Amino acid sequence: MxxxxxxxxxxxxxxxxxxxxxxxxxxxxxxxxxxxxxxxxxxxxxxxxxxxxxxxxxxxxxxxxxxxxxxxxxxxxxxxxxxxxxxxxxxxxxxxxxxxxxxxxxxxxxxxxxxxxxxxxxxxxxxxxHLLSGLASPQSMSDGSVELQQARVAEGAAVAEEVMAALERNGVSFVGGGLAKAKKDGSGKQLMGRAALLQLPATVRIDIPPTSPGRAALKVWEELVNVLRKDGADPAAAFVxxxxxxxxxxxxxxxxxxxxxxxxxxxxxxxxxxxxxxxxxxxxxxxxxxxxxxxxxxxxxxxxxxxxxxxxxxxxxxxxxxxxxxxxxxxxxxxxxxxxPQQPRNTHMITFLVGLFTGTFVSLFIIYSVLAHVAGIFSSTGSPTYMDIVYHVFSMFALISLHVFLYGCNLFMWKSTRINHNFIFDFSSSTALTHRDAFLMSASIMCTVVAALVINLFLRNAGATYTDALPGALLVLSTGVLFCPFNIFYRSTRYCFMRVMRNIIFSPFYKVLMADFFMADQLTSQIPLLRHMEFAACYFMAGTFRNQAYETCTSSPQYTHLAYVISFLPYYWRAMQCLRRYLEEGHDINQLANAGKYVSAMVAAAVRFKYAATPTPLWMWMVVISSSGATIYQLYWDFVMDWGFLNPKSKNLWLRDQLILKKKSIYYVSMMLNLALRLAWAQSVMKLHLGRVESRLLDFSLASLEIIRRGHWNFYRLEHEHLNNAGKFRAVKTVPLPFRELETD
Structure with a gap:
């Protein structure tokens, strides 16, 4: 003791x-x-x-x-x-x-x-x-007569002097400060430029980080104004x-x-x-x-x-x-x-609904399996249009539901091991999802999807027309729920998701936070989902469901070219985020190396697409070389950089010194599992002779395995991040202060 x-x-x-x-x-x-x-x-x-x-x-x-x-x-x-x-x-x-x-x-x-x-x-x-509502804009300075402009400029100069005096009283000192010099117009009258309006000296600034395109544009404009000021020009935006x-x-x-x-x-x-x-x-x-x-x-x-x-x-x-x-x-x-902020109260209603939707899903899935077998949907004599049309829409929802379910498992494990994921993601504890909420979302999605499958099969067997409109209605319903402005269906979570997706799509113009690049990593594992979304958009928005010309959305040159772009987009977004972080974090070389990982994945994907179009031995070897190189790169980054493993000096053999899980064997098994699932690309070079149904099931199984690998990766990624925060005693976020004094020569 x-x-x-x-x-x-x-x-x-x-x-x-x-x-x-x-x-x-x-x-x-x-x-x-x-x-x-x-x-x-x-x-x-x-x-x-x-x-x-x-x-x-x-x-x-x-x-x-x-x-x-x-x-x-x-x-x-x-x-x-x-x-x-x-x-x-x-x-x-x-x-x-x-x-x-x-x-x-x-x-x-x-x-x-x-x-x-x-x-x-x-x-x-x-x-x-509400005090800021009385602040003038630069546009108002250019309106009205010359006398009125003079009066406003004089007033602006007085306000600027008072602002500077207030800042000086609070300890912000100025070196060489002063207002813009007066200018003369053609009639000899004194006119001060619009820069006189609330202009601050050159040694003080209100520092707002350029976290969005609007703020970045404002910062670029201010830098341009500073250059003009040095050249003696009249800046048009040097105002508070x-x-x-x-x-x-x-x-x-x-x-x-x-x-x-x-x-x-x-x-x-x-x-x-x-x-x-x-x-x-x-x-x-x-x-x-x-x-x-x-x-x-x-x-x-x-x-x-x-x-x-x-x-x-x-x-x-x-x-x-x-x-x-x-x-x-x-x-x-x-x-x-x-x-x-108060933690949300846990109610038994959510647990009850999870059980209800799960039981309903299992029952409906059994009913659908029996009906599909009786109707011969999956037999060799079945209708080819069913698998080619319905498969894409319902596979999309199934992959989303699986990913949400695994995220719920992550939330449960993070809570059980006391990993502070809300702080890492900068989520509010009062509105953040719990594992029960994630399970409820997953179960409700799958229950709705399988119910739609059963109804679609009933309508098809009854000979109803426009049966393919039901998957389209499901897409419209899900889109409406996502963008619903009312405070229902986890509005804070939906809005957070849309905000993060906006930041990802417009990379590198938005500041990259942990939630942003974490979600972008999830998208790199959801490329099959994006391909299904591409087909659904083509099939239902282009009106091809009227004549069931699904070949338009599978084999046309435009569709093939768009498939290239969609397959590259997640890697491109992630690479742009790495470049943004490289510039913001003092030219950290690790960010460039991380961007190289995603570039190598883009190259490997491009070679696989080319091999699918031109299956020659040369391109097969190109696939093996490029995919092997990208896989080795990704595995190194997974184990060493993201998880912190493979440390030869660690007291835990080939792991790291600090481990949250008690059993070390779990970490070794996880490394082997991640290695095996990273090699799923090998099936692309195998000449497997599969039927239409078997090929679809294989594609869906491989997509599901990649999502499982990503959910498995998520836990260790946040475990490593949490241990870094604990080691450096980071428990609160650092907010930059807006008023700062510039260094002067």
């Missing part, structure tokens, strides 16, 4: 306190008291002395870590309060001048009704969120505009939320350590009966910084008050909704 740590620790650097490791595993003023150590170990035997020395070492580590984290959070809090003060001053100045301008505009309205632009919206001084301040306000709000979460984690760290020391000392007293030494050590724990310091509590209360006043409109319920 004397040689053990106070609390079992999760994988982390050796010098880190065990309690914090465990805290990160679940989610995610330094004072020296060495003078008391001598008294604590007197009058005790050897084992008791050893225990107290070990306990004292653990206490010292906890104190040091707490002091470091406390200092970082306090410094972050001071910086955020300063940022908020700057933002409030700028917004107040803008609101005051907007209100004054509105009053003057009403006074001139009788004489200049035609030349005046629309008045600025009214300013609501009771809520900081409404959109930028709105982004700045949102960043500050998110930073306060991250700070509050960090404070809450540090408070839990403190309480857990106090509880741990209390329990272990009680057990020590029970075994050794050393009441005097234990009482002294308990006093030492109570006087320790992690137990006695109230700075974190005070800062947490201050953050609550600030958030309540500035970001929640003095509505405490709204503030607590953001600061302390």
């Amino acid at each position: 004397a040689s053990r740590s106070l609390i079992p620790s999760a994988p982390s650097p050796p010098a880190s306190p065990p309690i914090m490791r465990r805290l990160l595993h679940q989610y995610g003023e330094e004072e020296s008291l060495e003078s008391d150590s001598g008294e604590l170990v007197r009058s005790t035997d050897k084992h008791e002395q050893e225990f107290l020395e070990k306990a004292d070492e653990e206490l010292d580590k906890v104190n040091k870590f707490y002091a470091t984290q406390e200092a970082e959070l306090l410094a972050r809090g001071d910086a955020l309060i300063e940022q908020l003060r700057i933002l409030a001053d700028v917004k107040r100045i803008l609101a005051d001048h907007a209100a004054a301008s509105s009053r003057r505009g009403r006074g001139r309205a009788l004489g200049r009704a035609n030349s005046m632009p629309p008045p600025s919206p009214s300013v609501n001084g009771s809520s900081g969120r 505009h409404r959109k930028k301040l709105q982004h700045a306000e949102k960043n500050i709000r998110d930073a306060f939320l991250a700070l509050y979460r960090g404070l809450e984690l540090l408070k839990k760290f403190s309480s857990l350590n106090v509880k741990a020391f209390t329990k272990i000392l009680k057990k020590f007293v029970k075994v050794s009966e050393q009441h005097q030494a234990t009482d002294k050590f308990s006093e030492k724990v109570k006087r320790s910084p992690f137990s006695s310091s109230d700075k974190v509590l005070q800062l947490a209360d201050e953050v609550e008050c600030i958030f309540l006043r500035h970001f929640a409109g003095n509505d405490r319920k709204v503030a607590m909704k953001y600061l302390k």
Whole structure:
């Protein structure tokens, strides 16, 4: 007992306190008291002395870590309060001048009704969120007469001076700052350029990360303006505009939320350590009966910084008050909704529905199998159009359902092993899917699909016309559910999915987050699904279902060319994401190497397509060489980079030092399984003589195996990411602050 740590620790650097490791595993003023150590170990035997020395070492580590984290959070809090003060001053100045301008505009309205632009919206001084409505736009500066423009420019100069004064009062210093110089028009009148409107000096900027194409375009425009300013030109957009301040306000709000979460984690760290020391000392007293030494050590724990310091509590209360006043409109319920999001309550209704839909699916599948056998659908004399048309649509939904089911298995395993997937993906705990939700979605999809299959078979046997319209109706229904604007059918999850897909499709113009490239990796395993979607779009949108000319959507040259593009798209998107991360992360060479992996997969896919069109021995060897090279590349990246395995110096043979699962054999079996499923491409070079039905079933089976491999890959990918976060004590996200001072020569 004397040689053990106070609390079992999760994988982390050796010098880190065990309690914090465990805290990160679940989610995610330094004072020296060495003078008391001598008294604590007197009058005790050897084992008791050893225990107290070990306990004292653990206490010292906890104190040091707490002091470091406390200092970082306090410094972050001071910086955020300063940022908020700057933002409030700028917004107040803008609101005051907007209100004054509105009053003057009403006074001139009788004489200049035609030349005046629309008045600025009214300013609501009771809520900081509405202060930006009075901010002018650059377009309004070019409207009206020359005298009116002069008045506005003069007013803009006054506002700019006040803004700079407010920033200077808050510690933002300027070197060589100043407004744009006045210019003269042809009549000799002084005219200041539009840059005078709220222009900031060259040494300060509102820094908004270019996470979207709109922000990226704005950043490019500002850089162009900076170049023009250096050349003495009159910049047209050097102004503090409404959109930028709105982004700045949102960043500050998110930073306060991250700070509050960090404070809450540090408070839990403190309480857990106090509880741990209390329990272990009680057990020590029970075994050794050393009441005097234990009482002294308990006093030492109570006087320790992690137990006695109230700075974190005070800062947490201050953050609550600030958030309540500035970001929640003095509505405490709204503030607590953001600061302390509640976990959704688990109900038995979801479990009941999962069982109901699963049982219905099994029953309907048995009915469909019997009816299909009786009707001879899958026999050699069956209708070829059924497999060529219905197969694509229902295989698409089956693959989606399988992927959702495996994601539910991932969610269950991540929760069971305390992998903080919500933090990794930046999901809100109040709206994130649970494994029960994923199972419900999967079961309901398959139940609906098999029910449609049974109805379609009944209609076909009854000789009904337009039986193929039923798969089309199923597609329309699923599309309507996906884009449904009402708060039903997991709206937050659907909108998150569409947002992530938008980021993927428009790569590399959006900032790449963990959820984005994780979803893009899923798409690389769903190329057969994309091919089925291609056929469905061709068959139902082009109107070919009227004459059942399905050959148009399978063998036409346009279809073949589109198949090339669709097969390359997931790899292209993923490669573009790697290039974006390469530029954003300081030219990390690993991102270029990762992009090379997807390029090699594109080359291998292109060669396989060519071999399918021209099955010659030369192209067969090209398939073997290119696919083998791509597979080796992918396996290396899976095992070494994504999973962290194959470490020759690891204490766990060919694995890594930290493992979450207790049985090492699971990791070795997983590596072999991933290797076997990566070799599924080998069937493309085998001359298998299969019938129409058998060929379709083989394609569906291989697509399902690839999805199973991806679901299996997902767990170890997030396990590795979680261990990296735990080792570096990353439990809250870092939000960039908008106001920063530029370095000057």
